[in-house]
């Protein structure tokens with residue numbers, strides 16, 4: 001491997017599917033890295049969100065996996081590769097190819113994915129390779145294929161600029177695709193007549209910015225869109241030419257609209273008739289409509305039907321593939337699209353070919369010269385782990401994903417891995433809930449260290465480029481998969497020396513016997529040289545080799561038909577409404593919804609490395625409506641147990657009218673690495689969509705009860721303690737080093753001084769001293785520890801949730817505190833002078849707290865811009881602008897009411 005150390009590198013963000021371009025600079029003297037948005041990248045034009053802006057702070061080698069480990073022992077690469085190759089070969093020889101499996105990730109680069117898929121499907125001879133995209137995009141893939149005959153995303157981001165109506169369905173764009181959201185808001189600011197409708201049971205930060213928020217009952221989107229189609233049909237809003245020339249199945253879809261009248265739709269969705277009418281009229285009247293959707297649509301047992309019910313309305317009105325119009329699936333992971341293109345799902349083949357199509361199998365087999373092509377689809381994620389549990393899959397290789405935390409019914413997944421005879425995990429982190437169960441750990445190169453390509457939501461392929469040397473013995477994922485392929489005896493097929501060679505082969509396959517019959521064609525890059533690959537600018541597919549039939553230059557699909565079905569017509573799909581699989585009852589009366597928060601990425605192995613991203617929300621939580629909180633006996637700021645038939649979590653209660661009564665929301669992020677009992681997927685049911693196999697991660701019947709805490713604690717410590725044993729704890733790094741810990745337990749320690757001494761780790765040292773305050777009758781105990789005269793730790797204990805000024809205290813850590821009065825103030829947990837406590841961080845770029853914003857608003861800043869001018873808050877990435885707007889609105893409402 002050539003290790004390049006460049007001073008300036010253009011690359012792509014490793015987080016969400018917006019696919020923002022970055023310019024990374026590395027100082028020659030000290031290697032310090034800075035990350036900025038690439039002004040020339042079409043996806044972001046220089047913008048970044050809070051996560052992208054904080055990338056440079058996540059590059060430390062703390063807790064990196066740097067060497068191959070077998071049963072916890074360091075071994076050389078040769079030993080590790082031989083072991084993996086031998087076990088996979090031996091297991092397939094004894095039990096057949098379907099006794100082994102790979103479970104990979106939409107965070108792998110296309111080149112990594114291509115090699116893993118080729119190894120499993122063409123050489124090992126099984127299709128048992130599935131990916132976390134099953135949890136993410138499978139319903140969109142299946143919906144696209146049913147309607148278009150191929151997994152084609154018709155539109156582009158610029159459609160959001162030019163649309164007159166943007167319907168966001170099950171998408172919290174403000175927090176999950178912030179740069180795209182800012183682009184949408186900018187378009188609306190330029191053309192205020194643009195209307196934004198948000199369909200989401202929760203009043204999210206995205207819904208805060210909408211003209212109309214449809215807070216429908218969870219799982220009822222199909223009824224909403226069936227109602228829309230019925231309304232369009234009744235009002236003759238059909239595009240007769242488009243439907244006649246380019247579609248089929250129209251009558252069957254309309255015939256399936258039983259029960260889609262306005263009154264019935266209102267009853268099923270729980271939405272007021274007036275809101276339905278407003279939305280339906282708007283959709284009918286407006287030509288340029290984009291319906292963008294994400295996990296509120298996909299992660300459902302009717303996910304594929306939700307997708308098709310949306311597409312039906314666009315086909316009916318002929319609003320597809322033209323500027324400013326179309327259904328638009330917004331992808332989650334940086335390479336969710338690339339993974340679909342290389343065929344990473346168990347039912348796909350490379351380059352958008354299908355495993356159950358004999359012609360496609362032949363094309364791929366001939367191209368790969370594959371000795372043993374898989375002949376039927378493999379197991380989908382949930383079934384795959386069930387097969388592991390049942391002992392049918394005996395050797396499993398997990399790469400770039402953390403299934404012990406992210407699959408539903410996750411304790412069952414954990415048990416399956418514990419029982420599996422041979423588990424290999426490739427990761428960049430040493431300690432995750434999944435690496436804990438691996439026999440073999442393989443150190444993967446991380447973002448910044450590896451080369452390859454990713455595809456964003458608008459089919460744009462961009463380079464990721466390495467700018468850091470490979471640390472320890474880490475290697476890129478493609479290198480690891482190829483080495484095992486060679487180890488299993490296929491030296492020639494896996495002889496790749498670099499990512500460019502893999503991309504060149506992949507591009508060639510996309511054009512092989514294609515001639516316009518398949519959507520995915522990038523054969524213009526077949527045989528690309530390494531130099532050309534290194535300087536490859538972002539480009540949208542399709543990009544066929546010159547002379548081959550291509551799609552129009554604008555890179556939109558389907559404006560003039562040309563679908564990828566045998567008769568080149570799109571299909572209307574009948575989508576009769578079905579409720580979610582899980583049903584609430586007396587035991588489990590609430591619906592659990594799960595998803596993301598602004599500053600964290602999935603299982604937090606990277607974003608929790610920076611205190612800046614932990615400052616916004618530092619604890620796992622459950623959002624619930626005030627009525628439900630009252631019914632369950634949950635107090636504001638208290639701790640709650642959320643439990644289903646499968647498992648439970650203990651999380652902080654956030655009581656808010658933004659929740660629908662009857663629904664609760666818990667973020668998916670917290671794991672056993674950062675909390676005592678925050679793994680929400682242990683609670684989530686494993687119901688799946690019958691077509692796509694995607695799990696219903698947004699609908700689990702649960703109950704909520706107070707956690708019976710005898711005491712609550714808040715601590716600041718210099719070093720992260722190991723082996724916290726309280727029933728509740730959650731840790732997060734803080735600015736300037738050190739950690740914050742929230743604590744609670746059902747039993748009280750015998751001696752608080754001992755407890756505090758152990759936690760703060762400062763008893764006994766000559767240069768340390770500890771200040772304590774006790775009010776035994778009130779159950780209050782407080783400690784402040786000093787080292788060399790500087791605050792080194794603190795502990796606050798109370799019978800109720802601790803109400804110390806946390807961010808003010810965090811700012812005092814490591815500071816000299818000499819004046820006894822100041823020391824007492826620390827012990828009181830209260831800033832003395834007004835304005836010193838900034839409160840919880842809202843703007844993570846400039847670390848501006850909620851109290852500062854409230855003061856600015858009180859002093860006359862009545863717009864987001866005015867707050868920005870006063871405090872800088874919201875002026876960098878803009879991810880917090882919705883929250884600032886919400887604070888301004890709340891204050892105005894208060895004034896109006898008063």
Ligand SMILES: Nc1nc2c(c(=O)[nH]1)N[C@H]1C(S)=C(S)[C@@H](COP(=O)(O)OP(=O)(O)OC[C@H]3O[C@@H](n4cnc5c(=O)[nH]c(N)nc54)[C@H](O)[C@@H]3O)O[C@H]1N2
Pocket residue numbers: 016017136169170171172173175176177199200201202204217218219220221294295296297331332333593594595596597598599600601602698
């Ligand atoms: N900050 C951050 N951004 C991310 C990620 C991250 O981890 N953190 N992950 C990335 C990935 S991989 C993905 S897949 C995307 C996901 O992006 P999104 O899909 O936007 O995010 P989620 O929070 O999973 O869910 C979206 C919304 O669906 C709503 N919902 C729940 N049930 C229903 C329903 O029945 N109908 C409707 N209409 N809505 C419902 C939820 O209330 C939630 O607000 O985000 C990407 N971006």
Ligand SMILES: Nc1nc2c(c(=O)[nH]1)N[C@H]1C(S)=C(S)[C@@H](COP(=O)(O)OP(=O)(O)OC[C@H]3O[C@@H](n4cnc5c(=O)[nH]c(N)nc54)[C@H](O)[C@@H]3O)O[C@H]1N2
Pocket residue numbers: 105106107108132133135136137295299332333399400401402403405406407408426427428429432444445446447477594595596601602603604605606668680681684697
């Ligand atoms: N309840 C609930 N569960 C969900 C969801 C939900 O909304 N609700 N969303 C689902 C969705 S949409 C998704 S996408 C999944 C995401 O879930 P996961 O994929 O399990 O989450 P990540 O934390 O992104 O896991 C990525 C892992 O890969 C490692 N890694 C990072 N870079 C590399 C690399 O270059 N190579 C290798 N080999 N490893 C690397 C990271 O350290 C981490 O351990 O979660 C799903 N689970």
Ligand code: SF4
Pocket residue numbers: 013014015016017018019020044047048049050051052053176177178179180
């Ligand atoms: S929106 Fe944020 S997380 Fe997504 S690609 Fe851009 S910078 Fe990265």
Ligand SMILES: [Mo]
Pocket residue numbers: 135136137332333
């Ligand atoms: Mo995802």
